[in-house]
Amino acid sequence: SKSSKKGVILGQGGELHQQTVNTEETLTTQQGVPVADDQNSLRAGPRGPTLLEDQVMREKIFHFDHERIPERVVHARGYGAHGYFETYESLTDLTCADIFQRKGERTPVFVRFSTVAGNKGSADLPRDVRGFAVKFYTKEGNWDLVGNNIPVFFIQDAIKFPDLVHAAKQEPDRGFPQAQTAHDNFWDFISLTPESMNMIMWTMSDRAIPRSFRFMEGFGVHTFRFVNGGGKSTFVKFHWKPKQGLQSVVWNEALKINGADPDFHRRDLWDAITMGDYPEWELGLQVFDEIFAEKFDFDVLDATKIIPEEEIPVKVVGRLVLDRVVDNFFAETEQVAFCTQNIVPGIDHSDDPLLQGRNFSYLDTQLKRLGSPNFTHIPVNAPKCPMHHFQQDGHMAMHNPKGRANYEPNSWGKEGGPRENPVKGFISYGASVNGPKTRARSETFADHYSQARQFYISQTPIEQKHIGDALMFELSKVEREEIRERVVSHLLNIDDELAKRVARGLGLDKLPKPADAAKPTQKNLPA
């Protein structure tokens, strides 16, 4: 081709097209071959069929055809940013986690906020829980705190998660709604799952329509363990407190915003960070021991319960600052893989059955979503500390073991590659485990209403009104009367006035009987 002075070039066939101007870099194929003409396919004559040998077009279309990967099965719609975590004080007495050893130390982080139920292209402001996932790139490996903006969860046991999510997402026959919880399947499931009642109070509250990601709290939800250098363990719950304050929109605003700008939350985060108004959260801890756990009214392993801050105050130990947007949305925000199993020495799991199930689920789903066990080689997922192991091969392997040895023990001495380190290495806390194999749930998980009531009565009158309004709005979209009645039967165990107001609003002829509180799961089905 010959270039004209105006930046217009003539293709091999003599046709005119625009040239990319003012660029230093030559466009190449993925093989690095300079491209002369990116506008016209190779044809047999100017009006003839395209030739199969056109390797430039073939490569370009081939790659485009494979651009999509499966969206996350939940939390598909999200937005991420980089930043750092700064430790306020050394927590050596509580944990040997390297990140908490030195006052003032900064650790790089990547955070992804998300909605839960909506598909990747859904709007930012449905009534929904928000994900608040933090990856800390610590000097002793990656620690992921994969939390939400609500401190409790719908279910106590991970085996119910697929049902919860199926019921919450679009209905299988019609493929809608994409993002709202207001539909029969969701409320049918909820009305048959009394353990969800505390979470329902939270999700019907203003917390489920946050003003933006910057104005949300975050919670690790489960009880975790800290383990100190002496091997002593303490239970811990993690909290994120936004320095911007906690703010929500009201439902009318949410509906209008979704219509006017479905990207409202991602735009808000992008704008704040690019303008230098970096959002900040403080990390708070609720720390307690076995003695407190024993005497607490609820089970600390039950993720549908909080530990009231009046009983165990939140101690602030550091801050999180988000100060850098991603270079590329797909490479970072889409490909990031958080996993509750990613813990570091000094932090450990508890026996919470929801957490135990999550530990299995994330790795499994990410293999499917990212397509190769080597997704830890993607820069956003790779640790920023030295890393040596013998895992090898598989699709897209970028860091295979170097040298002769790819197994251990081996007798290759210094050339034998990495060795175990019984002193610095991760050692699971040696909690005693005992008991018969059983699917029976502990009695300590049985009270589904007290904390729902506590949450409701802790709200201001206007916040209580919003909860009632939300329940009426949501349930008014539910066609089957018996589902509405069943929800009201649970509300009667939470707050009489609230139940009556919702029943009136829904035009129920008479109040149903309160749900049977003594026999929790699956026992409230109509006779």
Ligand code: HEM
């Ligand atoms: C994704 C939080 C319960 C399975 C996520 C994400 C968050 C989150 C924040 C999005 C991560 C991101 O931004 O990439 C929570 C919380 C839970 C909970 C706080 C309860 C306390 C569960 C349970 C399961 C589960 C019980 C399964 C048994 C998943 C899966 C993904 C996910 C499969 C998609 C992960 C991916 O594709 O990368 N969760 N989740 N979650 N969660 Fe959960």
